[in-house]
Amino acid sequence: MSDPAINGLADLNRLRSAPPLSAIERKNLKTELIAEMSHFAWFTVGVMASSSIEAMTCLRDLELAMGWPSMQLADETRIDSGVFLKANQSNGCIRIRAEEGLGQGFLLSGHQVESQHSGPTWGPLPLDLFRD
8 A cells, every 4th residue: 555545646746756556546546547538639648767668668558558549659769767758649759858867657638629728637657557
């Protein structure tokens, strides 16, 4: 069980890294996140990970779980140190840059087609939240 307990998405806003979660916390967060995502047309994803492979695995797990088409990586350079991945469903592009000192986890922001405004940003969520 994480400490303090994570009871909903709002509890993650104060964190720099995704916390360890119990099976029940994972299930509840995933259910809440999917419900919140239903209000938006497209998404941007930010992944903070220890390597480009770990970041891409997280993104591909999310794409598969949500039934999204695969976005395309702009540069295939492998990075084996801290990274930040930014994926944009609107243009289908993924960019990864080396960046040390970040936390671990992914962030997700919802967007509407007819509006220039984005919705809330959820996270940081565990990199493997959608792996199961």
